[in-house]
Amino acid sequence: MSTVTEPRKNTVTAHAPGTADTAGAGSGSAGRPRRVRGREERSPLASAGLHAALVVASLVAVFPIAYMVFISLRGRSGWTRPTSAEGGLEISNYAYVLTETEFPRWFANSVIVAAGTTVVGVFVAASTGYAISRMRFPGHRSLMWVLLLTQMFPVAVLIVALYNILGGMGLLDSHLGLILTYCSVSVPFCAWMMKGYFDTIPHEIDEAGRVDGLTPFGTFYRLILPLAKPGLAVTAFYSFITAWGEVAFARAFLSTDSMLTLSVGLQSFIGQHKAEWGYLTASAVIISVPAGLVFLLVQRNLVAGLTAGGTKG
C-alpha cells in the first residue's frame, strides 16, 4: 500500500481516503501524493482486477450448467468425447426422453407431489406465521423454537418411523403418503418464512383494521393476506422447489416405476452397467430451465424471507 492511504495523512485532507479493492490492485501512484479517491472510485488497475475476479467466478458458476446443455445436445453417445464438438448438435436426446421413456410420467408425479405439498404447507402455515409475527401469546417462544428445531431434522430421524407408520396405513408407494411426509418439512418451514414476511408489513395496518372494528381474523384475511401475496408466492415457490428436489424419502417410499418422482427416476438413466448421460442431461435441462427462470425472479425475496425469520427472533 502506498503512503497515500496512510490514515494520519488522510485526516488532514478531510476527504475520503483511497480505497484498496478486495480484488487486490493497488491505489494511486506514489509519485502524486494527496491524490484522494472516494469509496466508489478506483484506479483502472483495480477495476481490471475486480472484473477479472468476477469473470472467473462467473465462469466457475456457469460452466457446469453450460456443459450440461452442451452434452444434452450432442446425441446419445456425445458424452464419451467430452471436449470434442464434431458431429454438431442435435435434439435426439430430448425427443427420446420425451417420447420413449417414463420421463413425462415422472415429471407429472413430481408436479403432483410438489404442488400438493405446497398447497397444504402454505394454506396451513400462513395464519401461524401471522400469529407469531404479531401476537405475544403464551407458548410463542416455544413454538418459535419448535419451528427452528424442525429445520434441523435430519432425514434419518423421521424416515424410519414414517416408513413404518405409512406402511401400516398402506400409504407407501403413494403420492398422498409422500405429500404427508413432505408436509412434515414444509409446514414449519412455510410458517417460518411467512413470519419473516409479515414482520416487514407495518403494524399500523393492523391497528387501522382494529380501529375499524375488524377482529384479528378479519384483519388477517382482509388486510394482511392480500398485502402478503408476494411473500406467499415466494414461500409457495420455495416449498415447491424443496419437495421437487427431495431424494431420500422419495427413494425409500416409492417402488413402482410409474409412481417415481424425477429425483428417483433419473437414477435409472445411469444404473450400474449403462450410463445414458445424453438422456440424463436432456432431462436435467427440461427440469432446470423453467424452475430456474422463476427462481431468478424471486431469489432476492427468498433470501430476505429466510434470514428475516432467523434474525428477528
Added chain:
Amino acid sequence: MKTATADPATAVRPARAGLLTRMKRSYDRHWYAWAMVLPVVLVIGVLVAYPLGRGVYLSFTDANELNVAKQLGATEIPATYRFVGLDNYWRVLSGADGEFYPKLLWTVAWTASCVFFHYTIGLGLALLLNRKVRGRSLYRVLLILPWAVPAFVATYIWRMMYNSESGIFNAILGQLGLGPVDWLGDTFMQKVAVIGVNVWLGVPFMMVAILGGLQSISGEQYEAAEMDGASPWQRFRHVTLPGLRPVSATVIMLGTIWTFNMFPIIYLMLGEANALHSEILVTYAYRLAFGSVRDYAAAATYGILILSMLAVFAVFYRRLLNRQEAAR
C-alpha cells in the same frame, strides 16, 4: 407451604379462583392467536412429533426388517421386536459399532469446510458485487445460477464431469499432459469431489444473503470511519463485519444445519456401494435403514443422535452470539 398454618379452605380457594380467572383472562386475550397457530401445531404434532416419538421408541428396541409388523398377502404378522433399553446408544457411543466416531469426524470436517468456503467465498463475491461495477446485474445473475439448479440435478452434472474415463476434468488434465484422477473411486478424492459440488451449490445463497446484509449497512458509518482515517481493512473489520453480524449468524447456523444433513449430494454422487469411507452420518443412517439388511433400530438411534448434536450446537451457538452481543 403456607397452607400448613392457615385454614386450608380459605387459603386454597382464592388461589384456585385466581388461577381460573387468569386462565380465563389468558384465553380471552389469546384465543385468536391460539386458533391461528392450531393448524400448524396439529400438523407438527401428527406428522413430526408422533413419528419422532416412534423413532425414539424404535431406538430403544431391536427392530429390523425381520421382526417388525408386516403384511404378507392376507395374513398380518405382528411385530416381535423387543425393548432393549439403551443398548443401541451404548453400542454406538462406546465405539463397539465401529462406525460412529470415524463418520462423525468426517461429518464435522465436511460441515466445517463446506460452511467455511460457503461463507468466505460468498462474502468475497458479495463485497465485489456491492461495488459500483459495470455489468453488475449480469454478474449477479450468472453467479446465482448454481442455486437455481435442483441439488440432485447438480449432483448428476458433476458426477458426469468427474467421470474417470470420459469426464471433462480428466479430459482437460489429459490435454495438459497430466494423468487422470480417480475422482469418485479414491476415498480422498471422493471427499474433495463432494465438497467441491456442495461449495459450488451453496455459495450463491450466502452471497445473496450477505449482499442483502451489506446493503443494509448505512453509508454514513463508512463516511464516519473515513473521516476518522480508517484504512479499508479497518473499515471492513470494524464497520462491515459488525454490520453483517445478524445476517452472518443466521446463514452460518442454517448453513451448518443444512450441510450436516446434506443427503442428496453424497448419496447420489458416490452411489450406494462406493462410499463406505466418505458417507456422512445421515447417509450412513439411511443405508442402515434401507440397505441390504434393514436395521431400523440402529438407523433410528443414529437419527436421534444426529438431532441431539444439532440441537446442542444450536443452543450453544445462540448462547455464544448472545454473549458476544452483551459484551459489545
